[in-house]
Amino acid sequence: xxxxTQSPSTLSASVGDRVTITCRASQSISSWLAWYQQKxxxxxxxxxxxxxxxxxxxxxxxSGSGSGTxxxxxxxxxxxxxxxxxxxxxxxxxxxxxxxxxTRLEIK
Amino acid sequence: EVQLVxxxxxxxxxxxxxxxxxxxxxxxxxxxxxxxxxQAPGKGLEWVSVIYxxxxxxxxxxxKGRFTISRDNSKNTLYLQMNSLRAEDTAxxxxxxxxxxxxxxxxxxQGTLVTVSS
Numbered sequence: 001x002x003x004x005t006q007s008p009s010t011l012s013a014s015v016g017d018r019v020t021i022t023c024r025a026s027q028s029i030s031s032w033l034a035w036y037q038q039k040x041x042x043x044x045x046x047x048x049x050x051x052x053x054x055x056x057x058x059x060x061x062x063s064g065s066g067s068g069t070x071x072x073x074x075x076x077x078x079x080x081x082x083x084x085x086x087x088x089x090x091x092x093x094x095x096x097x098x099x100x101x102x103t104r105l106e107i108k
Numbered sequence: 109e110v111q112l113v114x115x116x117x118x119x120x121x122x123x124x125x126x127x128x129x130x131x132x133x134x135x136x137x138x139x140x141x142x143x144x145x146x147q148a149p150g151k152g153l154e155w156v157s158v159i160y161x162x163x164x165x166x167x168x169x170x171x172k173g174r175f176t177i178s179r180d181n182s183k184n185t186l187y188l189q190m191n192s193l194r195a196e197d198t199a200x201x202x203x204x205x206x207x208x209x210x211x212x213x214x215x216x217x218q219g220t221l222v223t224v225s226s
């Protein structure tokens with residue numbers, strides 16, 4: 001299986017900060033990577049797909065980059081609604097889809 | 109408006125069976141890749157299974173041979189038949205749509221809780 005490792009596990013930041021979350025794959029996954037936001041008790045919400053494509057309706061302060069084994073999710077200016085847990089997901093093969101362990105973004 | 113509504117969760121004993129349903133509206137299930145993803149209490153997300161628009165199915169190793177994904181086109185509904193349930197299958201189960209056809213899920217249901225315990 002392809003292992004996905006997110007860092008950091010927890011991130012403390014303030015409104016207005018620029019934050020970056022990293023996701024590393026144990027082998028190359030080309031650009032087959034998505035990012036999700038999840039709030040407590042809610043379903044995940046797709047933010048970015050194919051590593052850098054912004055899902056429709058998602059604010060432009062969210063962006064994704066990377067290919068191969070290293071990827072980043074950047075939030076350019078944190079808003080109060082952005083404090084949540086973020087997951088990366090690789091889908092290099094549909095029989096081997098895996099998620100990262102999650103990054104909890106909390107208010108400093 | 110796209111909606112996914114799961115049902116069928118509940119408490120079941122180890123070794124038992126349960127069938128989850130995911131009723132879709134606003135789009136056609138059979139024209140999309142549809143997945144089940146689960147989340148154990150306090151844990152991260154785990155992909156469970158997918159059914160392609162063409163009917164091919166895939167499963168995570170942890171559920172292979174025990175779970176079966178299917179759909180009823182006339183009811184526009186996705187199913188997950190779960191047999192030989194174990195305590196480690198306890199989780200909220202989400203159904204999700206992959207309209208991009210590559211693996212990412214753009215719409216999710218609200219989830220249904222499955223608890224496996226004696």
